[in-house]
Amino acid sequence: TDDKILVGPTLTFSGNPMTAPWQEVVRIDTEGAVLLQGNRIAKVDKAVILLDRYPEAEAISYRADHLICPGFVDAHAHYPQTAIIASWGKRLIDWLNDYTFPEEMRLQNPDYARIIADRYLDLTLAHGTTTVTSYCTIHPHSVDALFEAAARRNQRIVAGKTCMDRNAPEGLRDTAQSAYDDSKALIDRWHGKGRATYAITPRFSPTSTPEQLSALGALWAENPDCLMQTHLSEQTDEIAWVRSLYPEARDYLDTYEAHGLIGDRALYGHAIHLEPREIDRIAECGAALVHCPTSNTFIGSGLFDMAGLRARGIPIGLATDTGGGSSFSMLRTMAAAYEIGQLRDTPLHAAELMWLATAGSARTLHLEDRIGSLAEGLEADLVVLDLASTPAIAQRAGEAKDHWEMVFATIMMGDDRAVRDVWINGERAGERSEAKDAI
Numbered sequence: 001t002d003d004k005i006l007v008g009p010t011l012t013f014s015g016n017p018m019t020a021p022w023q024e025v026v027r028i029d030t031e032g033a034v035l036l037q038g039n040r041i042a043k044v045d046k047a048v049i050l051l052d053r054y055p056e057a058e059a060i061s062y063r064a065d066h067l068i069c070p071g072f073v074d075a076h077a078h079y080p081q082t083a084i085i086a087s088w089g090k091r092l093i094d095w096l097n098d099y100t101f102p103e104e105m106r107l108q109n110p111d112y113a114r115i116i117a118d119r120y121l122d123l124t125l126a127h128g129t130t131t132v133t134s135y136c137t138i139h140p141h142s143v144d145a146l147f148e149a150a151a152r153r154n155q156r157i158v159a160g161k162t163c164m165d166r167n168a169p170e171g172l173r174d175t176a177q178s179a180y181d182d183s184k185a186l187i188d189r190w191h192g193k194g195r196a197t198y199a200i201t202p203r204f205s206p207t208s209t210p211e212q213l214s215a216l217g218a219l220w221a222e223n224p225d226c227l228m229q230t231h232l233s234e235q236t237d238e239i240a241w242v243r244s245l246y247p248e249a250r251d252y253l254d255t256y257e258a259h260g261l262i263g264d265r266a267l268y269g270h271a272i273h274l275e276p277r278e279i280d281r282i283a284e285c286g287a288a289l290v291h292c293p294t295s296n297t298f299i300g301s302g303l304f305d306m307a308g309l310r311a312r313g314i315p316i317g318l319a320t321d322t323g324g325g326s327s328f329s330m331l332r333t334m335a336a337a338y339e340i341g342q343l344r345d346t347p348l349h350a351a352e353l354m355w356l357a358t359a360g361s362a363r364t365l366h367l368e369d370r371i372g373s374l375a376e377g378l379e380a381d382l383v384v385l386d387l388a389s390t391p392a393i394a395q396r397a398g399e400a401k402d403h404w405e406m407v408f409a410t411i412m413m414g415d416d417r418a419v420r421d422v423w424i425n426g427e428r429a430g431e432r433s434e435a436k437d438a439i
């Protein structure tokens with residue numbers, strides 16, 4: 001038997017803490033354990049029960065100040081921007097033109113695309129992220145590079161070819177027809193292969209003609225089990241630009257809606273400056289919003305209304321948005337979400353933050369039956385956090401009155417040193433030190 005029992009405090013969910021009090025649906029069992037069979041989570045129970053029932057299984061014990069969690073799920077990122085993370089001083093449109101587009105142009109070299117895809121997955125894995133949802137570049141080989149790199153690591157992955165046919169430099173534009181054809185070929189090649197999900201990816205309304213948005217809307221209608229990801233209402237000058245480019249549209253969301261780019265498998269990144277009609281429409285059709293807190297502060301976009309939007313029952317995921325985001329780490333991203341909550345006078349609890357970074361993001365990807373929780377039958381993607389990973393955190397944790405205070409200290413101050421182990425599809429992805437060497 002290659003059954004394994006991971007022994008240590010476990011984090012489990014029995015419901016959605018965005019709609020129910022977290023105390024009722026999120027739980028840390030300090031005497032817990034997880035049974036892995038093959039690539040699956042077979043059972044989550046008390047350690048004494050699992051050790052007694054499965055005496056043949058290999059037991060792997062983690063300290064009482066560790067926490068066995070679902071692997072982190074990043075619901076919106078741009079792997080091609082790995083090299084320009086932390087570029088100084090610009091707001092969205094200038095940041096795209098000055099830093100992002102020149103870098104994305106470099107991925108026209110397939111070897112460079114492969115190097116960046118590997119580097120990005122190594123970095124995110126070292127931070128405990130087991131699934132990423134990424135934009136690629138307009139080059140189809142940039143999509144192949146990421147799906148191939150993920151397949152080599154047995155990682156679940158969501159990605160798509162970024163489509164742009166205007167307001168982008170020469171060399172970084174496709175057409176309505178080629179965006180359709182190339183995306184269709186990539187869907188046929190990758191969607192549902194192994195652990196891959198394809199997301200149809202118009203970058204955002206300003207860089208697509210209405211013809212391109214229509215072509216991608218048609219492609220989505222022909223492939224309704226694919227996801228569709230794009231950006232929505234991130235900065236006020238962006239919204240004004242959208243208004244001038246689409247004078248007939250009622251609002252920003254309408255530019256997507258009018259072209260068939262709305263539905264319960266739509267993921268809209270940022271969604272900060274929404275009109276009441278947009279919120280009503282999103283709630284009505286079950287589309288998901290993705291909160292990108294480090295990006296929203298770094299590029300100066302604004303403060304996402306988590307409290308207001310969750311109250312409307314809208315599925316919300318959490319994401320780094322690298323390289324607009326300033327960190328590859330979902331711990332740092334949770335910390336930024338906490339800080340934005342504080343600025344809006346509605347702080348999130350550690351239990352809510354952990355849910356958003358795992359099950360919440362998985363739900364926005366329609367993958368909640370596969371990843372995002374420690375639950376029977378799900379794929380065994382886990383991260384084991386050391387809640388005493390540095391002297392300062394250890395002292396704070398040592399004086400905490402419960403496990404949640406320890407978790408919160410690690411969310412606020414932890415980095416990749418807090419990532420003790422990562423398990424992917426039932427296999428250990430390497431000791432922390434090995435993962436670090438790979439960077």
Ligand code: GUN
Nearest residue numbers: 078203204231295321324
């Ligand atoms: N809007 C359109 N493209 C991008 C991008 O690459 N990053 C961010 N943060 N916003 C965008």
Ligand code: FE
Nearest residue numbers: 078269321324
């Ligand atoms: Fe983005």
